[in-house]
Amino acid sequence: MSIKTAAILGGAFDPVHNDHLALASTCLSLKLCDEVWFVPSPDRWDKTLIASPEERFEMLKLAVGDNPSFIVSDIEINMNDYRGSYVSMQYIQETYPDYHFRLLVGADSYEGIPHWRDPLHFYGTEYNGHLLLRDFELIVFARRGYKEPDLKKHMELGYAPLFWVGREQGFEGMISSTGIRKSFLCSGEKPSGLPAEVYQYILDHNLYRE
Amino acid sequence: MNKNLWILLLCLFGWASSQEASDAATTSANTTGNKMPFVLGGVLETGSGVLANGDHGIGLIRVTPMIGAWINGLGYLRLGYGFNNYVQDPDEGEKREIEQRDFSAQLGISLGFGPYLQGSYTRAKNLSDAGDVAWNEYGLGLGSFFQLGIKSALVFEIEYRFISEHYDPFEKETISGTRLQMNIGFVVYVY
Numbered sequence: 001m002s003i004k005t006a007a008i009l010g011g012a013f014d015p016v017h018n019d020h021l022a023l024a025s026t027c028l029s030l031k032l033c034d035e036v037w038f039v040p041s042p043d044r045w046d047k048t049l050i051a052s053p054e055e056r057f058e059m060l061k062l063a064v065g066d067n068p069s070f071i072v073s074d075i076e077i078n079m080n081d082y083r084g085s086y087v088s089m090q091y092i093q094e095t096y097p098d099y100h101f102r103l104l105v106g107a108d109s110y111e112g113i114p115h116w117r118d119p120l121h122f123y124g125t126e127y128n129g130h131l132l133l134r135d136f137e138l139i140v141f142a143r144r145g146y147k148e149p150d151l152k153k154h155m156e157l158g159y160a161p162l163f164w165v166g167r168e169q170g171f172e173g174m175i176s177s178t179g180i181r182k183s184f185l186c187s188g189e190k191p192s193g194l195p196a197e198v199y200q201y202i203l204d205h206n207l208y209r210e
Numbered sequence: 211m212n213k214n215l216w217i218l219l220l221c222l223f224g225w226a227s228s229q230e231a232s233d234a235a236t237t238s239a240n241t242t243g244n245k246m247p248f249v250l251g252g253v254l255e256t257g258s259g260v261l262a263n264g265d266h267g268i269g270l271i272r273v274t275p276m277i278g279a280w281i282n283g284l285g286y287l288r289l290g291y292g293f294n295n296y297v298q299d300p301d302e303g304e305k306r307e308i309e310q311r312d313f314s315a316q317l318g319i320s321l322g323f324g325p326y327l328q329g330s331y332t333r334a335k336n337l338s339d340a341g342d343v344a345w346n347e348y349g350l351g352l353g354s355f356f357q358l359g360i361k362s363a364l365v366f367e368i369e370y371r372f373i374s375e376h377y378d379p380f381e382k383e384t385i386s387g388t389r390l391q392m393n394i395g396f397v398v399y400v401y
Contacts, residue, residue: 114341157382
C-alpha cells in the first residue's frame with residue numbers, strides 16, 4: 001500500500017476564509033501533498049475564540065464542500081485540551097500510520113516555533129518547538145509582512161525539510177480571520193474572501209456580531 | 211576548570227567537614243543567635259560529566275542565588291533561581307546566544323551540627339532562537355555547613371546528578387547521563 005502525504009492545516013478557523021482554500025489548492029497543485037487536512041483547534045489557552053469548536057468545524061465542512069482531497073478532521077477538537085502542534089502532530093501520526101504528514105504554518109508562526117511548548121506539562125515549561133522542527137516536515141506559506149524562512153539556516157540546525165509556498169508559487173496570503181470578524185462588526189455585509197456558504201452560516205447562527 | 215582546582219575544592223570540603231565535626235560537641239544551634247531560620251545565599255556548581263550546555267567534561271555548571279530556611283542540627287529547605295546569558299562561538303556555523311534559566315529545590319537533613327545529606331531537583335532551561343529546551347536534574351549528595359560568624363556560613367557539597375533525556379538543537383543529539391558535582395556556596399541569616 002502506498003503511503004499518502006497529507007498536509008495538516010491547523011488553526012482556529014474563526015472563521016475559515018478563501019485564503020485557507022487557496023492555500024490548500026496550491027499545495028495540491030505543487031504536489032506537496034495528496035490531501036489537505038483541515039484540523040480546527042479546540043478552545044485555546046492562548047487566544048479567545050468567538051465561535052465554538054462545533055461551529056468552526058461546521059463552517060469548514062461547508063467551505064470545503066465535496067472536494068475529495070480536502071478532509072475536515074475533528075481529531076484535535078476531540079483531544080479537548082489544546083496542547084500545541086507537536087503533541088497534536090504526534091497523535092495524528094500515531095493514529096494514521098499509513099500517512100506521511102507535513103505541517104502547514106504561516107511565515108508569521110514559523111519564527112516563533114522554536115519557542116513553542118506544551119502548556120499543560122511541567123507548568124508550561126515543556127518546550128517542544130525544536131522537536132516539531134526536527135520531526136515533521138513543514139510547508140511554510142506567505143503572510144503579509146513576513147519574510148521567507150532562511151532555508152539554509154533551517155537545514156544547518158538539523159531540522160526536517162521545509163517547503164515554501166509564496167507569491168512565486170501562486171499564493172499570497174492577504175486575508176485574515178481577524179479582518180473578516182472586524183468587517184462583520186463594522187458593516188454586517190459579506191466580507192470579501194469569505195465563502196458564500198460560510199457567510200450564510202454566520203448569519204443563520206448570528207456569529208461575530210459582538 | 212582544571213583538575214587541580216577540582217582537587218583543591220575537594221580538600222576544602224574535607225577540611226570544612228572536619229572543622230564542623232570537632233566543633234559540634236561544644237556548639238549548639240543557639241550560637242547563631244538568630245531568631246528566624248531564613249537565609250539568603252548563592253551556590254556555585256562545578257562538575258564532571260554532562261554539563262549544562264550539553265558538553266561532556268569538567269566545568270562550571272551554574273551559579274544559583276537562593277533563599278531558604280536553614281536550622282542547624284535539623285536540616286534545610288532552599289529554593290534557587292539562576293540566570294545566565296552567554297554566547298557560544300562554534301568552529302562552524304553562527305554564534306549562538308543562549309539564555310540559561312534554572313529553578314532548583316534542595317532538601318537537606320542534618321547528620322550532626324555540620325554535615326548533611328541532601329537531595330535536589332533542578333528544572334533547567336536553555337532558551338535560544340534554535341529552540342527552547344528544558345530538562346530535569348535529580349541529585350543526591352553530602353554537604354557540610356561551615357560557620358563563618360554569627361550570621362553567615364559557607365557550604366561545601368559533593369553531589370551526584372542524574373540528567374534526564376532531552377534533545378539539544380545545537381549538539382543535534384539527545385543528551386542524558388550523570389554528573390559528579392561539587393558545590394560551593396554561602397548563606398547569610400536574615401531576620
